[in-house]
Amino acid sequence: MFSSIAPSYDTLNRLLSFGVDRRWRRQAARAALRGGAERVLDVATGTGDLAMTLAELAPQAEVVGVDFAEPMLDRARAKARAHGAHIHFEVGDGTRLRFPDDSFDAVTIGYGLRNFDDIDAGLREFLRVLRPGGRLVVLEFPPPPGGLFGALYRFYFTRVLPAVGGLVSGRGSAYRYLPASVMAFPSPQALADLMRAVGFVDVGYHLQTMGVSAIHRGEKAA
Template structure:
């Protein structure tokens, strides 16, 4: 393997490659070994409370089938299964190393969850297959938001629920000012130090700054056919959008 500084394939932090599918896949594959540790350290554990809120919304109507898309190492997927043991829970992601770690975590927890490779723009499931779909901190990496929303709408049954947990651009006042400094200056340094991939943690704040604000994302979901509401967490640092088909 080439040293990070000599890689031939540009990482998505470089201009024009923010949502290049192959570059994003390679980046997340490379940081998979330290992904869970970094999530806990860099968020001081607060991301877990946001995930629990997403799970409560996703399971509110007692779904039988749930898809956790862009599942990464399976944090939210396993939380869904623990909270709804009788539901069929599927975790989908496009980075095989993330899925390998998710399967290992499920085995250690004694949970029966199916993990498989999945392309958000071309999901291999029948129409109306799921009662709920969750996406935690992965939607902004999709190459085409409108196509992804159309595909998510397709695989949900009528009355099904889509829950998108994401980092919107930080507010320009209050806590958002401090968080923007942390996100753009401290996170890339610490993340790069722990993971050995500083580019991945430069990509993170860049992708957040380019992501639609909560009102714009709500309108996009409405245009895809969803009835939408959203809530902000921790001074607007995170947002949960809930769409009903």
């Protein structure tokens, strides 16, 4: 599915989020880099926007991007080349990473965890490759909030977005999958509990743009 929407993925991100997605990723990258990081892994990197933001904010850091959809990575590589960013992109499954234990100062994943068949397996794998004291940052769309804003957002998300996304990408199913996967994703509190359950410490989260997006963070015990 992600391979098939790769050509229009970036355009639709900007369009459907009214351009706010860049700010959400920037805030996530800052959260991951807080305290300094020399080696950073961006899992489910897609077309590389979060990896490129990390590289821009920490030019001395080694940034690695992993995704299992090669056409998304082709775009990531082209964008990194065009921006002179030195990022290593490679194919890989986020639940079975090839990296040794304790090998990254920070691990990030932007709008990727929701798509994992096994969220626990992903979180355990992120914990394994983090060095003690290293930080995980998960950027994800929580299920829509309640209230009037939530009702408006729900309408936009379940009606307008799939229609526009389907029209522009030619892949209606991918943009029907997006709201369905968000509705099925754990609430921010439940995701924080999952992170603690697999062993992360200092777990917390904050909501972005009235709860449309959320940044989760957790650390591997030092």
